[in-house]
Amino acid sequence: MSTLQGRIAVVTGASAGIGLATAEHLFKLGAGVVINARRADKLAAVARQIDPSGKRVIPVAGDAGSSEAIAAMLAAARTSLGGVADLVVVNAGRGLKGSVTDSDQSQWEEMIRTNVLGAAKLMREAGLGMAAAATAQGGAWVSSPRDLVVIGSVVGRHVSPFSSMYGGTKFAVSGMVEGVRRELGPKGVRVTLVEPGFVTSEFQGVAGYDPAWYQGVVDRIGPVLMPEDVARVIGVVAQQPAHVHLSNVLVRPTRQDYP
Ligand SMILES: NC(=O)c1ccc[n+]([C@@H]2O[C@H](COP(=O)([O-])OP(=O)(O)OC[C@H]3O[C@@H](n4cnc5c(N)ncnc54)[C@H](OP(=O)(O)O)[C@@H]3O)[C@@H](O)[C@H]2O)c1
Numbered sequence: 001m002s003t004l005q006g007r008i009a010v011v012t013g014a015s016a017g018i019g020l021a022t023a024e025h026l027f028k029l030g031a032g033v034v035i036n037a038r039r040a041d042k043l044a045a046v047a048r049q050i051d052p053s054g055k056r057v058i059p060v061a062g063d064a065g066s067s068e069a070i071a072a073m074l075a076a077a078r079t080s081l082g083g084v085a086d087l088v089v090v091n092a093g094r095g096l097k098g099s100v101t102d103s104d105q106s107q108w109e110e111m112i113r114t115n116v117l118g119a120a121k122l123m124r125e126a127g128l129g130m131a132a133a134a135t136a137q138g139g140a141w142v143s144s145p146r147d148l149v150v151i152g153s154v155v156g157r158h159v160s161p162f163s164s165m166y167g168g169t170k171f172a173v174s175g176m177v178e179g180v181r182r183e184l185g186p187k188g189v190r191v192t193l194v195e196p197g198f199v200t201s202e203f204q205g206v207a208g209y210d211p212a213w214y215q216g217v218v219d220r221i222g223p224v225l226m227p228e229d230v231a232r233v234i235g236v237v238a239q240q241p242a243h244v245h246l247s248n249v250l251v252r253p254t255r256q257d258y259p
Contacts, residue, residue: 003029003030003239004026004029004030004031004087004235004238004239005029005030005031006030007026007030007031007032007086007087007145007238008031008032008034008077008081008082008083008084008085008086008087009023009026009031009032009033009034009085009086009087009088009089010033010034010035010036010073010074010077010085010087010088010089010126011023011026011033011034011035011036011088011089011091012036012037012064012073012089012090012091012092012118012122013036013037013064013091013092013093014033014035014036014037014043014046014091015035015037015038015039015042015043015046016037016042016201016202017199017201017202017203017227018091018151018196018199018201018227018230018231019035019037019089019091019092020046020227021226021227021228021230021231022089022091022227022230022231022234023035023046023050023057024050024231025228025231025232025234025235026087026089026231026234026235026238027050027051027056027057029235029238029239031087032056032057032058032077032080032081032082033050033056033057033058033081034058034059034060034073034076034077034080034081034085035047035057035058035059035060036059036060036061036062036064036069036073036092037061037064037092038061038062038063038064039061040059040061043059043061044059044061046059047059056081058076058077058080058081060072060073060076063114063118064092064114064118064122065092065113065114065117065118065121066118067121070118070121070122070125071125073085073122074125074126074129083133084129084130084132084133085126085129085130086130086133086144086145086146086147087145087146087147087149087238088122088126088130088147088148088149089149089150089151089234090118090119090122090123090126090148090149090150090151091151092114092118093114093115093118093119093151093169094110094111094114094115094166094203094206094207095111095163095166095203095204095206095207095209096108096111096163096165096166096207096208097162097163097207097208097209097210098162098163098164098165098208099161099162099163099164099165100164100165100168103163103165103166104208108165111165111166111169112169115166115169115170115172115173116169116172116173116176119150119173119176120176123148123150123176123177123180123191126148127148127180127183127184127189127191130146130148130184130188130189131184131187131188131189133146134146134187134188134189135187139188141187141188141189141242142188142242142243143242144188144242145190145238145240145241145242146188146189146190146242147189147190147192147237147238148180148184148189148190148191148192149192149194149234149237149238150173150176150177150191150192150193150194151194151195151196151230152170152173152174152177152193152194152195153166153167153170153195153196154195154196154197154250154252154256154259155167155170155259156169156170156171156172156173156174156195157170157171157174157195157250157259158258158259159259160259163207166207170195173193174193174195177191177192177193178193181247185245188242190237190240190245190247191247192237192245192246192247192248192249193247193248193249194230194233194234194237194249194251195248195249195250195251196225196230196251196252197224197225197250197251197252197253197256197259198217198218198221198224198225198252198253198256199224199225199226199227199229199230200218200224200225200226201227220255221253221255221256221257222253222255223253223255224253224256225251225252225253229251230251233249233251237249
């Protein structure tokens with residue numbers, strides 16, 4: 001398998017968890033990386049930690065649900081890393097404890113805006129950019145991989161009794177990804193859905209899980225995944241030769257029985 005030398009990556013939600021680990025992993029494999037999240041100070045510290053030179057990991061703070069922030073990320077890829085982003089990881093997202101009938105409704109709009117609308121906007125802008133770049137190269141895509149990797153969830157495939165409102169957003173993501181894959185695959189863009197099971201990160205706190213409940217899950221099915229485990233999977237997807245597409249990857253802790 002190749003390294004990612006010369007690839008231009010964008011990773012949203014990179015101030016913590018899966019996004020941070022992915023940015024670090026892609027950088028170590030040779031990619032330049034634009035990183036995004038809302039907490040500007042934390043994002044800047046992550047950029048410095050991964051690449052002390054400040055040249056190949058570029059922080060662009062902002063809300064991944066906003067069109068302006070998305071435009072700024074893609075522009076930073078061009079101006080600071082020298083080209084159209086060709087490895088975009090649509091990762092920013094959040095969970096929410098509970099179902100449609102018992103989750104905290106005051107958090108629905110933010111979650112849907114980030115998980116569904118933000119993902120759709122970035123898939124659209126980055127995907128069209130990659131397809132245009134492939135066309136401009138006159139079909140050279142066979143030797144130039146281009147990737148849109150979207151983070152769904154196992155609860156976007158199997159209805160979870162403890163987080164079905166969040167799961168609904170990931171069902172939406174799953175449907176959109178397959179639609180975009182059908183549109184852009186023939187143009188040389190690999191559109192990939194990565195669906196993790198339990199990953200220990202800031203996710204559980206943000207979602208409002210009871211720590212004792214989550215510890216019970218870890219005690220029962222652990223070791224659960226760490227962000228680095230998902231990052232490695234994304235690296236494997238991106239390093240395939242351009243004509244090979246691992247389009248759907250469901251990655252669970254080995255002992256996770258359900259969902
Ligand atoms: N952990 C799991 O068990 C699990 C399982 C399946 C799927 N996932 C999915 O994996 C993705 C990453 O989750 P994680 O586990 O790494 O969670 P995490 O540790 O909470 O990290 C989430 C990241 O997204 C950023 N973020 C949240 N809302 C944002 C917004 N509106 N705009 C920009 N950045 C935003 C956060 O940074 P700021 O707060 O600084 O913005 C943070 O960097 C999510 O899509 C999640 O749904 C997680």
